[in-house]
Each structure stands twice: as structure tokens, then as C-alpha cells.
Amino acid sequence: MNSTRDYSWFTPLGGLAGLALGLLLAITSFNVLPVWEQQIYQGIPASTDPAVELLGFDYRNQFLYVRSQSQKIYICPVTWFGDTKAGSCHKTQLGTTKELGDSSPCKFSIFPTPYPPGNIIASLEAHPCSDDANIQINWIVLSDNSIWRLTQSTGGVSEAIANFFMLVYATVGIILGLVIGFTISRIARHRSAHETP
Numbered sequence: 001m002n003s004t005r006d007y008s009w010f011t012p013l014g015g016l017a018g019l020a021l022g023l024l025l026a027i028t029s030f031n032v033l034p035v036w037e038q039q040i041y042q043g044i045p046a047s048t049d050p051a052v053e054l055l056g057f058d059y060r061n062q063f064l065y066v067r068s069q070s071q072k073i074y075i076c077p078v079t080w081f082g083d084t085k086a087g088s089c090h091k092t093q094l095g096t097t098k099e100l101g102d103s104s105p106c107k108f109s110i111f112p113t114p115y116p117p118g119n120i121i122a123s124l125e126a127h128p129c130s131d132d133a134n135i136q137i138n139w140i141v142l143s144d145n146s147i148w149r150l151t152q153s154t155g156g157v158s159e160a161i162a163n164f165f166m167l168v169y170a171t172v173g174i175i176l177g178l179v180i181g182f183t184i185s186r187i188a189r190h191r192s193a194h195e196t197p
Helices: 010-032 156-193
Strands: 042-044 051-058 063-068 073-077 120-126 133-142 147-155
Touching: 010 156, 051 120, 051 133
Parallel strands: none
Antiparallel strands: 042 147, 051 063, 063 073, 120 133, 133 147
């Protein structure tokens, strides 16, 4: 008498395995090839008066306010992305820091920062407000009093694309898993049906 076993459970099991594989592939791909452009720390021109403290960042005018070793306050013209503006920091008559930049609440993401190019003695993290992007700028002062900037961002369009491809990866994984599971189930049942006692 032929013995048949129930191999139908291969199909849902294959679907679950495919879903897990699709999500794993999606997460891995976005970690290896992140949506945002990976940045590195970039040095900015500074004054001859060594920097010791970062006081604030003016988002609109793109000025970094720095306190020097002689307790003077300098304005450093900088940019969010790309090369820094020409010219080094210059002294300002600003006596107090007041409120610098846009104080409106911003929706932002926390980006991991790479290993700094030296020992940090001062740091400042800024999140400029933007309707279509999450922006994070990290300013640091190293023990040699040099100033460095790191900018990372991800735009709203990029996030939508990332979510879309995450869904595509998961869907394709489920479909492939179901097909493979169903195929294995059919083959197993076929072989079982032709077994001889």
C-alpha cells in the first residue's frame, strides 16, 4: 500500500522563509548602500586664535559661532554640504550668543557618526529645519584646535523610495518563498505517491 504524507506545510513555510529573506536582503542592501550620501569629516578654515568652544550655528546665514582661547567670539562662514566657503573665521562684536538659527521644532533622524580624525575637545550637533529632508550637521573641535564638519541627510523622496523598495523586496521574497515551498511540496507528494511499500 502506498504511503502518502502531508507536505502542504511546505508552502506557508516557504512563504515565511521568503519574507524573512526579502526583509533581510532589503535591510542589508540599505545598510551597505545607504539612502543618504555617506559623508566624511571635512576641515574648515579657522582663525589664528585657537578655537575651544562651539557656541551655535546660524542656519539661515550659514555661520558657525566659535569661542576662541582668548575668549573672543568668531564667525566662521560655512556651508551645509560640499566645500566650505572661501575665507577663514573672523572676529565679531557679538557679546552674547542669544538665539542662533531657526528655533522651530524639526523632525529629524539620528545618523551614526564615523570615527573622528582626532581627539574631540568640543562638539555641536545641529538639525536645520527642512520640509523635504532630515539634516544632521556635526561640528567638532579637535585637540589641535582645528574645526571639522560632518553633514548627513536623507530626503523625503529618498525615504519614500526606500520604503517602496523595502516593500518590493518583501513582496518578491514572499512570492518566491511560496513558489519554492509549493514546488517542494508538489515534488515531495509526487515522490511519496510513487513509493513502493
